[in-house]
Amino acid sequence: MTPTRRSLLAAGAALPFLGAVPARAQRQPGVLRFGLSSFPPSIQPWVNTGTAAATVKLLIYRGLVSFAPDGTLRGELAESWQNENPTTWVFRLRENAVFQNGDRVTSEDIRWNLEQMAAERSTAFYRGQAQRIARIETPDARTVRLVTMEPMVTLPLWFANYHMMMVSPRSPTGAGSLPIGAGPFVLKGQERGVSLDLEPFDRYYKPGLPKLRGVRMIAYADENLRVAALQAGDVDLIEYVPWQAMASIEADPKLRLDAADGPFMYLTFNTTRPHLGDARVRRAIAHAIRREDIVKAAFFGRGSPLEGLPIPPGSPLFDAELATGWRYDPDRARALLAEAGVPNGFSTNILSTAQYGMHKDTAEVVQQHLAAVGIQAELRLPDWATRVTLGNRGQFDISVMGTTTENNDPDGLTNLIDGSLPASYIRSIGLRVPRIEELLAAGRAEFDEAKRRAIYTEMQRIALAEAPIVGLAWRSQGYAMVPEVRGFKALAGALNFFSGITLEETTIG
């Protein structure tokens, strides 16, 4: 048929009626459509492959314990746990916990998992922790007794982490195969790079859960498209809500935002470089930066200043006075520089990355504030991969970093400030403060809560004086959803990326 002017006009006139045709797939009742920030590179349960993968892992797998929505520990595969003596923890497994292949979860299975994680050729994120378990005893099918090399009050926290999920020893092996878990959902299928479909596991050990009839996880790497997909009704819930979109989502009566401060930005130092080995200079830097400017510039006001070590306000070990120990005080910064013999400042560089706006914006604000007290810093902004390598090799003076601790316990700070650990892009290079290392070790070994508090209070005081890192800003981490989504909750503080655990109790419609 030859197109005519009349047929083109008719086609144009019909355009508005296209809306009558369902352009998007209809929502299936009870199936949640979750907008992920990226397609998980891998969902191998013991390997750290990022937070999108963590959310999927929290659907398929379960560990011995987990974090409840209020942040406390609760039983999962283990119904109870207790500390027999400072080096021995005993976990009692549930009677009804089964893997998704129908096998009952036994103490021997837990032993096998821990041995695999600790093995010589293991790439497990918790390999180091698993290797600190000296002995695994399995007196019966439901009891696991773990004897650690040294007293370990934080051991149950390890088992709540999404990197320490338990899988069936009889899982298929080989390229592309996925270990079998005991979580509330089973991976039904996936369109590589696009979406994952999960359906409920009908023998999940919690009666009545999961409540959803399925979860469809769709990857939207572009944060703006992720928000658009939610606003257009393509998905019901999204993670990693961009800060610039939070206000419009809050203002939209058809949407709901659930955000909490959790991850944070901070500075690390290469203390082998001129002047930065002097704690007074690091403290001067800490006092020279007005954190509110970072929160405004990098996070659109969605976050809060971090003027001490990153211990969240909700933590029982939070101390309000110590939390502002590095408050903005440029006069104090200049005085400290003068005391350190550099009254006119010095030249240095700041390593960050142009790949992530928040890292770049934070570095720019820091650069401006350092210039105000006489420290001239040149910005180095390679891509993230190069930034990580330069950080690990110590090829920088000052670096901007963003992360979260593994949990809300102050022991989570160990990775950031324990100078005895191997060089890493997440902590300062060449800086050892023996007293901090001793106190961190003591805090891990102390079972008395009051004594622990005293230990961490002292540790914070020393850290404020030594400035092994400098806290900059808490950043808000948000989920947005349609009002029909109920039961999903963003966990606070460092546990924000564990929020996927609440999907087992989530309903829609």
Added chain:
Amino acid sequence: MLVWTVRRILVSLVLIWIVATVIFTVIHLVPGDPAELLLSSGGMAPDPAAVAELRERLGLDRPFLEQYGAFLSGLLRGDLGASMIDEYPVIDEVLLRLPRTLELIAAGAILAVLIGIPVGTQAALRRGTVFDRATSATAALLLAVPIFVVGTLLVLVFAQWLRWMPAGGYVPLAQDPWQHLTLLTMPALAVAKGLVAVVFRMTRAAVLDSLSRDFVRTARAKGLSPSRILVHHVVRNAIIPVLTVLALHMGTLLGGTVLVEYVFNWPGMSTPLLKAVEARDYPMVVGIVLTISVLFVALNLVMDLVYAALDPRIRHA
């Protein structure tokens, strides 16, 4: 002709080998360790022993020349290796993603032809009128506006305001043809944006050129109807250079749909290439870039062979 063809094929194979070597070397020279990066996701510090173990498992601890030798030997067997992240075969990833990118480019090109040729012809016929100026200005605007702006506007208008389309994504054709075509519409329009302008400009210029030719004057003198002159003599002659330019632009789009695929969440070949570069997933980067290069070289080879078949001067040169 046979000797010339064999020589031309050998030159193409050498070209592919050079490209493969350059990509392999460059990606290994760029700072960033795949094992370290993979285990550092989310700003975490991995256990150095785990990193060392992974490096060994991935073969990254071997000397560069040994890695290069293994790569070449795999290449000769048609094996592009596997992703360092999840061990997925690179060739499977390419076979999965390439048709999606080609589909996107083809859809964009079809739209460009359907819009660009008629509008370009009309603009030429109405040279100097308001219509001509308005369409020429629109073409200039389409070329000037960045693709991510157009993409974002399309999402805003059609997905968020009018709610006629999903914001983005992908559904396989076999699973849901209607949904597949719906999801293809906006990215295809975005790809077509630049192509429409190119096709429009080329058509307008070529039609104007044809209109001033002697054969058109002769046709008019013979008393042929204006529509017959336009369709059978003007447009038919003008369309050849237009399609040649379009084909060249489509070739460059093979690796140039990154932004469109990203903005509309279209899982073509650009997205895994970008991710692989970020993660320093060496086999995936080399495999995808090599595939694109091979397609270019093959396209050129075919064109050379066709030209040579048509014009003996080329093969005897």
